[in-house]
Amino acid sequence: MIKSWKVLPLAWITMIGMILSAQAQGLKKVTLEDVFKKGRFNQKSVYGINWMKDGQYYSSLVQRSGTSTVVKINLATGEEAGVLLDGRALGVNFSSYSFNADESKALIATDVEPIYRRSSKGVFYVVDMASGQKQELMNGEKISYATLSPDNDKAAFVKENNLYLVELATNKLTQITTDGAWNKVINGAADWVYEEEFSMAQAFKWSPDGKKIAFLRFDETQVPEFNMQTWGPLYPQDYKFKYPKAGEKNALVSIHVYDLSSGKTQKIDAGNETDIYLPRIYWTKDANQLAFIRMNRLQNQLDLFHADATTGESKLIISETSKTYVDLDYNDDLQYLSDGKTFIRTSEQDGFKHIYHHNMDGSLIRQITSGNWEVSSMLGIDERAKKLYFISTEASPLERNFYVINLDGKGKKLLTPAKGTHTINMSSDYKFFIDYYSTTETPVKVTLNDAAGKEIKVLEDNQILREQLAGFALGKKEFFSFPTVDGTELNGYILKPADFDPTKKYPVLMYVYGGPGSQNVLNSWGGARDFWHQQLAAEGIIVACVDNRGTGGKGRDFKHSTYANLGKLETIDQIEGAKYFAKMPFVDASRIGIWGWSYGGYMSSLALMKGNEVFKTAIAVAPVTTWRYYDTIYTERYLQTPQLNASGYDDNSPITHVNMLKGNFLLIHGTGDDNVHFQNSVDLVNALIAADKQFETFYYPNRNHGISGGNTTWHLYTMMTDFLKRKL
Structure with a gap:
């Protein structure tokens, strides 16, 4: 520099x-035409990566003959090993997909319609991977955030501000909430301001055993309404939505847990103060223990709670305060370890965002990373090898590089030495990662690498774009x-x-x-x-x-x-x-x-x-x-x-x-x-x-x-x- x-x-x-x-x-x-008409400088990438549970393959979403296809890639060779989902055979040109835990079913979405920045609704299908048969959810009506259960036989989703549950074998539909209404109450989805500023749209999560669903409820009744006119018809149309401007009333937000076996919903105790934020809910490794973050209105205090999902009783675990504000984005890498005794989190309490290891009661075991640089994101924890993977600015605040460190804070190693910006997708067994790497002068290069950083295969190098760039006079x-x-x-x-x-x-x-x-x-x-x-x-x-x-x-x-x-x-x-x-x-x-x-x-x-x-x-x-x-x-x-x-x-x-x-x-x-x-x-x-x-x-x-x-x-x-x- x-x-x-x-x-x-x-x-x-x-x-x-x-x-x-x-x-x-x-x-x-x-020329302007090159940039905005001809798209000469548009780069290619690799999309829809899903790591397969056997540790030998990953899947990727590609377009073939104008139709969505999910292919299986061999991790050892980087070569295609087969087709998992064929949009042409299914009769659905889908835009996203996900698998359930045992990969016996896939969830695909089509005709997706954006609402705001992160929210959307679309038509969802569940595909049986063995038979290839597809099952349409909600009779093809547009729904939001359809999510398969961990026990493989149910799906939950939001429609018209209410939370629903469907049993896949029988197609039995259960409406979990009934009070959802436009500009009044939202269940299982975020309101406008949470979506925009807390980067969330879906606001429900399955418990690890698939027997409970935790969700947020937003009561927007007292939030002022903003009105935008839509121009085009003979008479302009009004579009009114709840938008809390600075100093005005927010939605009243609460956390609830629905028990599938009893059909009952339990409210979680988040304290007596109602003018608060509840921006995150998590399940710990205990299927009956929920974790959540509470912030005060001025956001200069962030509290982590653990709660009993059956009784609703909660306990304060960690409280962090600041004379300015506590940034949720810098405290948003919470992961509970499988031993059920400890968790890992990030915080910038020492002046830079770093990684901390805590006991379940909140007591500190150790600060894992430290220095006058920031951890950009924590990517995963290999508990078997006791290693933690993260991206940081240690090399330069202008760059992002990928590192591994032991949970005891020792043995830190740089895995991506090339100067520039690395975005990483790590496999769930921590044996491989996909590196999306670029600099100001080179478009993204996507590579498959082993856990030590050795390149296995180039998945996309944008060679056509690179050759085209060579023909232009570029600063x-x-x-x-x-x-x-x-x-x-x-x-x-x-x-x-x-x-x-x-x-x-x-x-x-x-x-x-x-x-x-x-x-x-x-x-x-x-x-x-x-x-x-x-x-x-x-x-x-x-x-x-x-x-x-x-x-x-x-x-x-x-x-x-x-x-x-x-x-x-x-x-x-x-x-x-x-x-x-x-x-x-x-x-x-x-x-x-x-x-x-x-x-x-x-x-x-x-x-x-x-x-x-x-x-x-x-x-x-x-x-x-x-x-x-x-x-x-x-x-x-x-x-x-x-x-x-x-x-x-x-x-x-x-x-x-x-x-x-x-x-x-x-x-x-x-x-x-x-x-x-x-x-x-x-x-x-x-x-x-x-x-x-x-x-x-x-x-x-x-x-x-x-x-x-x-x-x-x-x-x-x-x-x-x-x-x-x-x-x-």
Whole structure:
């Protein structure tokens, strides 16, 4: 990683420019059509991996002749050993599949319809693997989260906010809950805010023996309703859903356990306080012992409980508190060991996310990992060999590598030495893993490896894409770090045109997200957005990015530094970044712009207003413009409630700073955004009009937060490109 920019002699600069220019000659420039119409830079991957119980095979979902097929792969050779599910023979073109514990049955889904970010409903079938016969659940009506029982003979699912159970042998249907109703009560599925901010949609789990089902119940009755109009019919339609904005009432959430043998449902004791969060439920190795996490409204206390599933009685096991907040994402790797006596969890209580081993009463056995780096995720525990597998930032906060360590904290070993980003799928017997590896310059390479890291077979190397890339004049991301005025080191990258001439002056467009725990500066392959940046570079615009304070990969203190004042330090850091670029000899300091989406749109708006002396142009896509309009869980985690911290909400709202707007501003939003509501942009527009500020704006009818569908993406990026050509 480049630590700082060094001034080179002019002759060297000129020579470097000539070499780069010569290298770029004869190569094609990236165009918008290449990225968004022709999909020339779309990479392939390997999907639907399922490790088979015999330890000799894994299965994978592939498309053959336009039909879904699940094939079996030999782990020793990496070669295909047969077809397990044939969509053509079944008469179903399914999009997902799963097996039950003994692999005698498969569950497949088709005609899946997304609801919000993680929720969906579709038509589900259970396939008997021996006979090949399929059984349609709920007579083909659309249902959600169908899940086979561990004892192989039942399935549970959610339909219209109620939880159901079906016995596969007899097709007997049991409706477990009856009070589910739209915008009132949800059983077994998450409400909008839990789904978005706690990354969950399914909210029920089978007990290990298949005799009980634990589920969450959401009473949304008192949650304020948000109304979005859907445009298209003669009269626009109202879409109303429960959305708790900061400071408003949340759903009342409770945990229940349904006993299949008695048909009775037991409520679990989660304490007397009702204004809480219950974001996770787990089963321990004891089929009658449930575990759950409880958090207070401000999310500065996280409690782990164990509960008797029959009586509902619960006991506090671990309580973790913070002066800022306890991040659920950093405490979400809870695994109970088969001895029934201990469990493993993660926490950032020492300043970095690490792995801890506890007795069942919560007492600490040991901290397994330690150091000034983060465990990104815990992948599994080989109890027989007493080894634990995890991904971490130890090599660099810009990278993710795969490690193994003994449960006693000794013998740590790096399994993926190649620099870049590794995403791992480990086999259930811990003998093999699949490595999805990429860098900024190389698309994903998928390999099958043994537990020691030795490559067995390349499953996908994107060779066709690699060959195609060789025909394009592409800029290279250069990583660097620099100190801000207060000495804080920030990571960044810069993308120059392939024919970069160091004697010229270039405009710079900074790309920002900047939200808590996020990272844009990573040594990994980008998607279409990265290749849009390549297209801009081909047009002579340098693209750069800086991860400000509050972002991830550098420990708790760096991430929590923005607590109670979102937008303040982040904006200072983006302005510092712009000033840093402005001093470079090849940068035109009068033409520095910034763009971002969502939190990034919030940041780009603030940066243009508060940093009007360095930023001349900004694009804000689907921005938050006041945190008063965003949801409870996310916003209050970082800002407390508006009632407790009004200045934290208002001091760094773009609406508050419209009088400072001097440059070129393009504001874009989808009217059907269920996440960051169009209301944010409407209020910012009103404030800009009142301040007599000229700007450009565009809305996309009925489009959600992703602003996509049909010709939308092409239209959006064409418009943004044209704006940057005119204004930057």
